[in-house]
């Protein structure tokens with residue numbers, strides 16, 4: 644690498660770092676919400692709720708119960724729970740209450756496409772219409788009786804979460 648190329652490389656790396664820092668502003672999420680990608684997440688553990696209460700709570704705070712769209716987002720949630728809340732299950736926003744076996748994300752009404760069901764799940768069928776991330780299987784997915792009381796995860800868009808173009 645010539646001296647000029649090397650200088651360009653260093654400047655490029657520094658510039659990338661600058662963009663990365665500015666794409667994650669500290670005010671993107673409210674206090675106690677976790678910023679990841681373009682979203683903010685709140686892991687509610689102090690208010691054990693049935694699934695419908697969890698849906699309502701998230702809407703009341705201007706969010707939605709979490710909808711998991713990608714493997715990358717799913718891994719973020721699993722890793723966060725494994726490091727911070729490893730002994731309890733958490734409600735997420737999918738249900739097959741409308742048609743047994745047809746799982747929908749409640750916030751967007753879209754069918755669940757990407758999946759990460761735990762071994763032998765979904766298992767119980769009728770009467771088990773709501774989804775948890777289950778601690779028993781490293782926070783992979785489980786169909787659960789909607790009346791159980793668990794913590795839950797709310798999600799909303801981050802403020803200024805998109806990349807900022809400099810220059």
Ligand SMILES: [Ca+2]
Nearest residue numbers: 768769771772
């Ligand atoms: Ca079911």
Ligand SMILES: [Ca+2]
Nearest residue numbers: 766767785786
């Ligand atoms: Ca199950």
